[in-house]
Amino acid sequence: MDAITHPRPVERIVAGQPTSDGAGVRLVRMLAQPLQRRLDPFLMLDAFGSDEPRDYLAGFPDHPHRGFETVTVMLAGRMRHRDSAGHEGLLEPGGVQWMTAGRGVVHSEMPEPAEGRMEGLQLWLNLPAADKMREPWYRDLRADEIPEAIAAGVRARVIAGRALGIDGAVQRAATEALLVDLQLEPGARFAHALPASHNAFVQVVAGAVVIDGASVAAGRMAILANPPEADGVVLAAGAGAARVLLAAGRPLNEPIVQYGPFVMNSQQQIAQALHDFRRGVLA
Numbered sequence: 451m452d453a454i455t456h457p458r459p460v461e462r463i464v465a466g467q468p469t470s471d472g473a474g475v476r477l478v479r480m481l482a483q484p485l486q487r488r489l490d491p492f493l494m495l496d497a498f499g500s501d502e503p504r505d506y507l508a509g510f511p512d513h514p515h516r517g518f519e520t521v522t523v524m525l526a527g528r529m530r531h532r533d534s535a536g537h538e539g540l541l542e543p544g545g546v547q548w549m550t551a552g553r554g555v556v557h558s559e560m561p562e563p564a565e566g567r568m569e570g571l572q573l574w575l576n577l578p579a580a581d582k583m584r585e586p587w588y589r590d591l592r593a594d595e596i597p598e599a600i601a602a603g604v605r606a607r608v609i610a611g612r613a614l615g616i617d618g619a620v621q622r623a624a625t626e627a628l629l630v631d632l633q634l635e636p637g638a639r640f641a642h643a644l645p646a647s648h649n650a651f652v653q654v655v656a657g658a659v660v661i662d663g664a665s666v667a668a669g670r671m672a673i674l675a676n677p678p679e680a681d682g683v684v685l686a687a688g689a690g691a692a693r694v695l696l697a698a699g700r701p702l703n704e705p706i707v708q709y710g711p712f713v714m715n716s717q718q719q720i721a722q723a724l725h726d727f728r729r730g731v732l733a
């Protein structure tokens with residue numbers, strides 16, 4: 451575990467906005483356009499979780515993306531993915547799907563008919579301008595394909611970047627994205643070195659954590675401040691167990707222009723994306 455002398459304080463706790471997307475999937479949008487600049491390179495975070503199939507069964511039928519990457523972390527339930535590049539996969543509990551839309555894909559994300567709980571997170575990670583039109587890329591990571599480190603009451607599943615001395619499943623040079631699914635036993639503490647300039651947040655999935663004196667409850671996202679002297683993030687579980695997603699990355703500091711499922715650098719590129727989609731170029 452890294453030694454941290456100046457931990458990041460919490461700048462703000464976000465409750466998120468309940469909404470629905472796709473064909474009517476109920477979710478809580480934690481990160482949307484007003485926070486894109488603040489949390490650059492992250493563009494969006496949706497949290498979904500329901501015991502009621504009517505809240506999720508309609509799924510996300512065919513829709514396009516261009517210009518960024520989507521990372522879906524499945525916590526409960528199953529979702530089938532199909533895309534225009536011929537990829538298909540079933541996302542199962544504990545699994546992660548990483549999709550680089552690049553110049554464009556059309557895909558569907560549909561829950562497998564089932565009883566019971568469906569829960570997960572979907573994060574959008576931006577691509578640098580130079581990579582926005584790259585070839586699409588896709589990977590389904592089963593739970594047992596995600597590198598895992600265990601340390602003093604902490605189980606860290608390293609999806610991207612490097613933590614507790616192990617490399618995650620995916621590495622991104624431009625954003626140095628760090629994505630860690632952390633499960634903490636009661637009283638356990640996790641400390642991780644992080645450059646002060648990297649934007650970071652903690653999404654609490656279950657339980658509660660304390661970050662530099664601030665308690666953050668389940669379903670909340672804590673935006674971590676970037677004081678120049680800060681050398682990392684420290685979080686601790688209270689009397690109960692906790693599970694959080696820690697995300698951090700180097701800001702791209704490039705223009706962000708979003709129109710629905712397209713995130714580019716200029717209005718002209720958005721117009722091109724719409725034009726290409728209507729001509730069927732993305733499919």
Ligand code: FE2
Nearest residue numbers: 510513515559
């Ligand atoms: Fe999608």
